[in-house]
Each structure stands twice: as C-alpha cells, then as structure tokens.
Amino acid sequence: MKVITTIQELQKELAPYYLANHTIGLVPTMGYLHEGHQILAKAAVAENDVVVMSDFVNPTQFGPNEDYEAYPRDLERDARIADEVGVAILFAPSVEEMYPHQGGVTFEAGPASKILCGASRPGHFNGVLQIVTKLFQIVRPTNAYFGKKDAQQLALIEMLVRDYNMPVTIRPIAIVREEDGLAKSSRNVFLSETERQLAPNLYETLQVLQQNIASFNQKKAIEQIEAATKGRVDYIELLSYPDLQPVTSEDTQVILAAALYYENVRLIDNIIFKVGE
Numbered sequence: 001m002k003v004i005t006t007i008q009e010l011q012k013e014l015a016p017y018y019l020a021n022h023t024i025g026l027v028p029t030m031g032y033l034h035e036g037h038q039i040l041a042k043a044a045v046a047e048n049d050v051v052v053m054s055d056f057v058n059p060t061q062f063g064p065n066e067d068y069e070a071y072p073r074d075l076e077r078d079a080r081i082a083d084e085v086g087v088a089i090l091f092a093p094s095v096e097e098m099y100p101h102q103g104g105v106t107f108e109a110g111p112a113s114k115i116l117c118g119a120s121r122p123g124h125f126n127g128v129l130q131i132v133t134k135l136f137q138i139v140r141p142t143n144a145y146f147g148k149k150d151a152q153q154l155a156l157i158e159m160l161v162r163d164y165n166m167p168v169t170i171r172p173i174a175i176v177r178e179e180d181g182l183a184k185s186s187r188n189v190f191l192s193e194t195e196r197q198l199a200p201n202l203y204e205t206l207q208v209l210q211q212n213i214a215s216f217n218q219k220k221a222i223e224q225i226e227a228a229t230k231g232r233v234d235y236i237e238l239l240s241y242p243d244l245q246p247v248t249s250e251d252t253q254v255i256l257a258a259a260l261y262y263e264n265v266r267l268i269d270n271i272i273f274k275v276g277e
Ligand SMILES: Nc1ncnc2c1ncn2[C@@H]1O[C@H](COP(=O)(O)OP(=O)(O)OP(=O)(O)O)[C@@H](O)[C@H]1O
Pocket: 028, 029, 030, 031, 036, 037, 040, 145, 146, 147, 148, 149, 150, 173, 174, 175, 176, 177, 183, 184, 185, 186, 187, 188
C-alpha cells in the first residue's frame, strides 16, 4: 500500500486505472481507524479494482469550540490497518494541500443540514459537503463508501450527488458495534471508564423506543435516555429517512436518531427502520 500526501501524486498513481476504465472505490475517513472503517474498506475492496482511503481531519467541518485539535490521530497505525484490509492508496494530505486558497467558493447546504447534528454544530455539514466534493473531484471514484452511523451525513451526501449530478455511486454501510452495542467511533477513546460502561445504554434505549414507536414521545425519550446513560441528550428525533422530514402516515422508512453529551465527548447513534416492522 502507498501512503500519498499530494493531489498530483495521487492522480499520477490513479492515471492507469482511469485509462483502463477500472473501478475506483473511495473510503473517506478522518483516520484513527477502527472496525467501522475496516468494514467500509472491505466492502470497497470487494467491489472495486482499486481502493483509495482518505485520512484527513477536515478543519472546515469543525466549529471554533469543537475538538479539531484534540481529534485522535495516528497515521502509522492507520497505514497498517488500511494495508491489512487491502486498501491500495492511503491519501493523507496536509491542510495546506487541501485548502491552498482562502475566501473562494464554499457550500451552503439546505434545511436538512440545520437539524439534528447540524443544530448543535452550525456549518458542520457545509464543511463535510465541501471536503467530500473535493475528494470526489480529486479521486473521481466509481463508488464511495459511507457509514450509516453518520446517517444525516449520508443522507446529505446522497442529496449532494443527486442535486449536482455527480457521477459516483454512494454505498451505505451498516453500523458496526462493540459487543455491548456501543457504536464504534474514533471518539470513544474520550469516554471515562464509567461513561464507557453506561454508553451502550444509548443503543439499548433506542431499541426500546423503536419497539414502542407508536407511542413515541420526545420529552419522555429524553428522560429515558438520560436516566439510562447518565449523559445529557443533545437531541432525540424521529424523522422520515433519508429525506429527514417530520414523519407522516405515508412514511415507511424512518430514523430514530440521538446525540448524547458526556464530559469530553458527544456520541451519536441511530436506528433506521420501516414502520410496522
Ligand atoms: N461504527 C461505525 N459503523 C459504520 N460506519 C462507521 C462507523 N464509525 C464510523 N463509520 C464511518 O466511517 C466513515 C469515517 O468516519 P470517521 O472517520 O468520522 O469515524 P468516526 O469513528 O465516525 O469518528 P467520530 O465518531 O469520532 O466522528 C464515515 O462514513 C462514518 O460513517
């Protein structure tokens, strides 16, 4: 596997694949790889002639008081893991390489970017759509892989590709969990020991709420989650998926999505399901 840090070098490496009309899989990540990223990469390896994984903590999707500086990073370890699962190129550019110009064109995502995570992270999804668009332009992938853990991100990327006619197929991948149900996340390392023991109760409570979805009540749901996790709920919402609208009787697929604050970390989780199942 090659670790590449410049766009020019990356495109030189990919040139033979473009010429031969080979399929290119892209797995965008912010690094500090775990099994969730590995599953994305394995799916990409199974479905494409060559796989590029990007490893870049994107500053434009972090707010001024968020954890950009503290976000865990370990490129050497990432390179080992990516190599093991069959990634051909790990693209790990610097911030200067990705953003050499200031004050140019940026994105303003629509209303679906301002709810859920977007409400507590203003501008977050503008930054996500900006970097994902740049990666699509740079790599020109046939298929791009995203986890359902970040379900709002996935829905917005689907909208981006649809609204801008981008020639890429988005491949959504199911949430990978720890044995106790906690969704794998690079940020789980910020949980204290007690928080780590309580955090799986988020998913457990979501499952209970799903089972009683006909009587879903947001205020009660917040109380239930906070009692079970000892965290502070940022949001718990029931919406249609993937359009992220209030649920109507016609919606079959819905998302029950939550975000939870602990002392040094904010966790997200969700269940996407069909009403009546
Ligand atoms: N547990 C998981 N299951 C499936 N996909 C995941 C999981 N965790 C992350 N991903 C996916 O991996 C890709 C890269 O995510 P990212 O590098 O932000 O990792 P992360 O663990 O989600 O980080 P964090 O939770 O700290 O934001 C995204 O498409 C994300 O949805």
